[in-house]
Amino acid sequence: xxxxxxxxxxxxxxxxxxxxxxxxxxxxxxxxxxxxxxxxxxxxxxxxxxxxxxxxxxxxxxxxxxxxxxxxxxxxxxxxxxxxxxxxxxxxxxxxxxxxxxxxxxxxxxxxxxxxxxxxxxxxxxxxxxxxxxxxxxxxxxxxxxxxxxxxxxxxxxxxxxxxxxxxxxxxxxxxxxxxxxxxxxxxxxxxxxxxxxxxxxxxxxxxxxxxxxxxxxxxxxxxxxxxxxxxxxxxxxxxxxxxxx
Ligand SMILES: CC(C)(COP(=O)(O)OP(=O)(O)OC[C@H]1O[C@@H](n2cnc3c(N)ncnc32)[C@H](O)[C@@H]1OP(=O)(O)O)[C@@H](O)C(=O)NCCC(=O)NCCS
Numbered sequence: 220x221x222x223x224x225x226x227x228x229x230x231x232x233x234x235x236x237x238x239x240x241x242x243x244x245x246x247x248x249x250x251x252x253x254x255x256x257x258x259x260x261x262x263x264x265x266x267x268x269x270x271x272x273x274x275x276x277x278x279x280x281x282x283x284x285x286x287x288x289x290x291x292x293x294x295x296x297x298x299x300x301x302x303x304x305x306x307x308x309x310x311x312x313x314x315x316x317x318x319x320x321x322x323x324x325x326x327x328x329x330x331x332x333x334x335x336x337x338x339x340x341x342x343x344x345x346x347x348x349x350x351x352x353x354x355x356x357x358x359x360x361x362x363x364x365x366x367x368x369x370x371x372x373x374x375x376x377x378x379x380x381x382x383x384x385x386x387x388x389x390x391x392x393x394x395x396x397x398x399x400x401x402x403x404x405x406x407x408x409x410x411x412x413x414x415x416x417x418x419x420x421x422x423x424x425x426x427x428x429x430x431x432x433x434x435x436x437x438x439x440x441x442x443x444x445x446x447x448x449x450x451x452x453x454x455x456x457x458x459x460x461x462x463x464x465x
Contacts, residue, residue, distance in 0.1 A: 220244045220272070222279045228317060228333075231434040231445035236325040238280040239333075242316045243438070246271035252278075254290035265313070272316025273309035280320035281305060298385065308333040308382045315441050330448040332383030334375040338440050341370040349374055351398045351418050368442070373399045375444030376413060376433035383448035388423040396421045399433065411435045427451055 220242055228239035248256060248267040251274055259270045277291050277299060284305065292300045299309055307320030310333050319333045343366075346355050354373060358366050377394055384392055398418035414430040428449040436443045 220246045220250075220275070222272075222276045222316075222318075224279070224283065225317075227436055228319065228443060228445070231436060231443070232319065232321075232331055232447055233432065233434065235321060235329070235331070235447065237319050237321045237331060238283045239317065239319040240276035240279045240283075241438070242272045242276050244314055246275055246316060250275060252288075252290040254292060258290075258292055269311040269313070269316060273311045273318055276316050276318035277307060277309055277320060280307065280318050284320060284322055296385075296389065306386060307331065308379070310335045310378075310382075310443075312337055312441060315438065317443060319445065328387070328450040330383040330386030332379035332381065332386075332446045332448070334379040334382070334444045336371050336375040336378075336442050336444070338371045338437075338442055339367045341367070341374045343370075346370070349377070349394045351395055353398055353400070357400065369401070371442045372411070372413065372433070372435050372444060375435070375442050376415065376446060379433060379444045379446040380415065380431060380448065383446045384423070384427060387448065387450065388426055390423040392421060392423060395419065396424065397431070425451060 222240040222242040225239045225241045229237045246268050248271045251271050255274055259267050274291055286302050286305055289302060294300050301307055304323050305320055306323050306326055307318060308331050309318045312335050315335055317333055317335055319331055358370055361369055376399055381392055396419045397415045399413045399415045401413045413433045416430050417424040428451050433444055433446045
């Protein structure tokens with residue numbers, strides 16, 4: 220299994236200089252670097268294979284960005300320990316892994332998040348745990364097949380947002396804390412976008428500019444969701460701009 224560079228996935232990050240790689244099929248953990256293999260050796264075979272898919276994609280992206288081929292270990296908060304000067308996000312499911320990485324200096328304080336989910340795995344019984352009542356109402360207006368796809372997108376977008384925001388906040392955000400909405404039926408000929416706004420007054424949400432946009436693509440029954448968490452305009456910057464001489 221060899222990761223392939225994906226311009227299409229990189230484009231989901233709205234013009235940022237992101238490098239994305241995807242890997243289809245089962246990854247072999249013996250392709251990991253020694254320190255990565257040791258970090259994951261106690262995990263199940265499935266977890267080791269998915270970990271390998273994500274790591275191989277991430278290291279391919281780092282190489283493209285001219286970083287060295289160092290082990291990408293796991294931080295105590297579960298984020299990948301990106302090398303100094305790089306930021307990114309990893310996601311994987313059975314038979315599919317993806318990573319999106321950028322040079323920190325090109326991100327301007329933004330966080331990026333990516334998530335992959337198999338379509339149809341978000342059972343309606345889970346909706347009250349994962350979605351706000353307005354999201355559930357909007358999902359209720361759709362046909363069963365559209366609902367399965369849209370529920371996968373909303374769930375994936377929330378997980379992608381969580382990863383993107385954690386980069387800045389280092390804090391928990393729950394599934395009910397942000398709310399997505401969408402205007403039209405799914406049209407895969409164009410990038411499918413949804414927007415989110417805060418649904419609660421959770422403090423850390425104030426760190427970000429709203430609305431947040433999620434963009435999606437698909438691969439054989441898998442939805443890929445990408446989110447950029449933009450920092451809120453700092454109050455001091457607004458004040459100094461307002462008082463600057465004309
Ligand atoms: C962290 C979380 C988002 C990961 O998602 P997942 O669907 O379980 O798994 P994925 O394959 O998509 O992503 C796993 C990768 O996320 C990355 N990750 C884990 N914790 C992370 C964090 N705090 N911040 C950023 N990335 C993180 C890791 O790279 C991990 O892969 P690895 O262990 O192989 O390195 C999920 O487990 C979770 O805790 N969700 C609850 C919080 C949430 O999503 N709230 C919604 C807010 S609106």
